[in-house]
Amino acid sequence: LLIGAREDDDAAVWKAEPGLVVGTTDTMVEGTDFRSDWPGLTLRLLGRRLMSINLSDLAAMGAQPRHALISLCLPGALSMADVTELYRGISERAQQFECTIAGGDLSATTGPLTLTAALYGVIRPGTRPMRRLGARPGWALAVTGVIGRAAAGRVWRRRGQTPRTPAERRWIMAQLDPAPRVEAGQILSESGIRVAGDISDGLYREIERLLEREGLGAMLDADRLPLDADIRRGHPDAWSSRLMESEDYELICAASPAALRSAGQRLKRRYGLTLTIIGEVTREPGIRARVDGRLRPITSHGYEHFR
Amino acid sequence: LLIGAREDDDAAVWKAEPGLVVGTTDTMVEGTDFRSDWPGLTLRLLGRRLMSINLSDLAAMGAQPRHALISLCLPGALSMADVTELYRGISERAQQFECTIAGGDLSATTGPLTLTAALYGVIRPGTRPMRRLGARPGWALAVTGVIGRAAAGRVWRRRGQTPRTPAERRWIMAQLDPAPRVEAGQILSESGIRVAGDISDGLYREIERLLEREGLGAMLDADRLPLDADIRRGHPDAWSSRLMESEDYELICAASPAALRSAGQRLKRRYGLTLTIIGEVTREPGIRARVDGRLRPITSHGYEHFR
Numbered sequence A, B: 001l002l003i004g005a006r007e008d009d010d011a012a013v014w015k016a017e018p019g020l021v022v023g024t025t026d027t028m029v030e031g032t033d034f035r036s037d038w039p040g041l042t043l044r045l046l047g048r049r050l051m052s053i054n055l056s057d058l059a060a061m062g063a064q065p066r067h068a069l070i071s072l073c074l075p076g077a078l079s080m081a082d083v084t085e086l087y088r089g090i091s092e093r094a095q096q097f098e099c100t101i102a103g104g105d106l107s108a109t110t111g112p113l114t115l116t117a118a119l120y121g122v123i124r125p126g127t128r129p130m131r132r133l134g135a136r137p138g139w140a141l142a143v144t145g146v147i148g149r150a151a152a153g154r155v156w157r158r159r160g161q162t163p164r165t166p167a168e169r170r171w172i173m174a175q176l177d178p179a180p181r182v183e184a185g186q187i188l189s190e191s192g193i194r195v196a197g198d199i200s201d202g203l204y205r206e207i208e209r210l211l212e213r214e215g216l217g218a219m220l221d222a223d224r225l226p227l228d229a230d231i232r233r234g235h236p237d238a239w240s241s242r243l244m245e246s247e248d249y250e251l252i253c254a255a256s257p258a259a260l261r262s263a264g265q266r267l268k269r270r271y272g273l274t275l276t277i278i279g280e281v282t283r284e285p286g287i288r289a290r291v292d293g294r295l296r297p298i299t300s301h302g303y304e305h306f307r
Helices: A043-061 A080-096 A149-159 A166-176 A182-190 A203-214 A229-234 A257-271 B043-061 B080-096 B149-159 B166-176 B182-190 B203-214 B229-234 B241-245 B257-271
Strands: A012-015 A020-029 A064-075 A100-109 A114-123 A140-144 A195-198 A217-221 A251-255 A275-282 A286-291 A294-297 B012-015 B020-029 B064-075 B100-109 B114-123 B140-144 B195-198 B217-221 B251-255 B275-282 B286-291 B294-297
Touching: A012 A064, A012 A100, A020 A043, A020 B064, A020 B100, A020 B114, A043 A064, A043 A080, A043 A114, A043 A182, A043 A195, A064 A080, A064 A182, A064 B020, A064 B114, A080 A100, A100 B020, A100 B114, A114 B020, A114 B064, A114 B100, A114 B114, A140 A203, A140 A257, A149 A166, A182 A195, A182 A251, A182 A257, A195 A203, A203 A217, A203 A251, A203 A286, A251 A257, A257 A275, B012 B064, B012 B100, B020 B043, B043 B064, B043 B080, B043 B114, B043 B182, B043 B195, B064 B080, B064 B182, B080 B100, B140 B203, B140 B257, B149 B166, B166 B229, B182 B195, B182 B251, B182 B257, B195 B203, B203 B217, B203 B241, B203 B251, B203 B286, B251 B257, B257 B275
Parallel strands: A064 A100, A217 A286, B064 B100, B217 B286
Antiparallel strands: A012 B020, A020 A114, A020 B012, A064 A114, A140 A251, A140 A275, A195 A251, A217 A275, A286 A294, B020 B114, B064 B114, B140 B251, B140 B275, B195 B251, B217 B275, B286 B294
């Protein structure tokens, strides 16, 4: 329930709900996080993307989004129609996940378009947020949905060609308009999964985040990676570096194989999404993969945000 | 109670408190909201200012700050020591008001330094947030503390001279390092004041915000404005445009004269701050002032943020 709004007040007011609150913020800077000359990237898609990157952070913890605060820094070249398109995308994605746009701030900038959202979500009373910490050796790793599309989309975008097949359009959209796995995160959390992350910085980078601090490693099974079928057909080596960097907005989680199977059934039944076991957590640090029966260390990794 | 932190997770987790939540976000862009060549403006002061502008929004509603999410977009020229100084200022101001830095995001930018904070505060159960709406004709208008210092500081800064007297140093610091009236906002709210705003965009602009939408106006009494004593001595006409634009981080509120007197006594006793009645709310729109017994319309106004 949103009580106040920016028009009248300096801040938004809403009623607190019992339980735990999750807060997150992410910024997109033109030139760093996106380029306005990406073919097909409209301001509406950019607005959707701003929400998606933040919603994906909430999804990874199993939170239900509630309220967003938006701060836009706009170069002078942007028209009011442009800003309206941006907001249209922002509110579309927000509405889709029952998140209110509680308030915001508009600034002029002499620099690149800079978009920030701060999201505030809730954890259902009685459940705990999923965390990056707590994985154990012998547990399995599993990812939601299908991976590789965002990487394929990036390749297509770079070529600058018009997508013709349904697969090509799917890849382009996976890259331009990723959909956060908000419902999936909640279902995983309700199923008792405790360790999860989102792979929007790439599968490799996220596995590293889940395991490195624990001093653990991973053994992946290349044949089990849930690749987009058209990618697997077209690129038999697609599991390698490019896939590891693919910025798909899927979730990865770690738990006992039995817990993952049970969560997977629930996810399939309630949300129609697969949860695929892709490997296991090992005592030995580092990420390796079984490819055609041979062990290979994986060294490439996803895009690491500046920090 | 802050449970998670950015290092491990994509988001921060905290325990909800009963009552109302206030959320606000404000961004500072180099070149628009500040200039890095302002004499005396360090990165530490800039960090404090980022928090202060957001804390002032919470103060205006009578909220107690709780958690902040910080997003910094940094030009390549900034060193790690610079970023540390920024954070030092941010956390100093946060700690002063018992606000945790719950999480954040760092981005690289090819443009100007761009700093965003999103703050979450709570309204004490049983009390309501102060709003900009609801003023009535016949009510009085009152401001906390002393006004005019920020404008005087801006004049000094533009001259580029080194401040020598205590008054000059006070003015410079009012401009460089404004202190949000967080405690005062809570005391006003607890005293039953329902209509308030902060005058960090200037007294004129805020009076307009409080009254224009209600179709009301204000009659100010220039002799009653609580000017800094050294400004009044030095500039007998200081009540005029410059004062109206002074970006002092004080609060203005509207209520019956009796309610304001009672709130003022409480503010003085508990926080040592004066609350000065500066005029009244009129049915007639527009802002006018009584100066030396003559009525004058006021047309100048504070800095209006780009929107």
